[in-house]
Amino acid sequence: MKAKLLVADDEKNLRELYKTELEDEGYEVETAANAVEVLKLLESGEYDVIILDIKMPGMSGIDLLQKIMARDKRQPVILNTAYPSYRDNFMTWPADAYVVKSADTTELKQAVKKVLAKRA
DSSP states (O other): OOOEEEEEOSOHHHHHHHHHHHHHTTOEEEEESSHHHHHHHHHHOOOSEEEEOSOOSSSOHHHHHHHHHHHOTTOOEEEEESOGGGGGOGGGTTSSEEEEOOSOOHHHHHHHHHHHHHHO
16 A cells, blocks of 8 residues: 655645655655645545645744644654754754755655564
């Protein structure tokens, strides 16, 4: 069975890039543009990994991470951000991985594989 991923990023081009690249790796991928969409999707479905941008309008990925962890501490989450400095923020530590955004999705794909392997 394919692993089901949820990618949340307010940048449409990045959402589409990640969706395409991760589907090419054999994953089923859904996308969300903001935290409200993520929370709505979580009400009706489960995901093997959630990939969150930190800087999103409305609720940040860090605040969303806290809500996801309050709902299910075992939910694997990868933070994907353009800001490496957030790695030192203790509020990001519950995430299973921290990836700095890049047009090269190699690091993100490796993080997804690692997180899924830990869960198996």
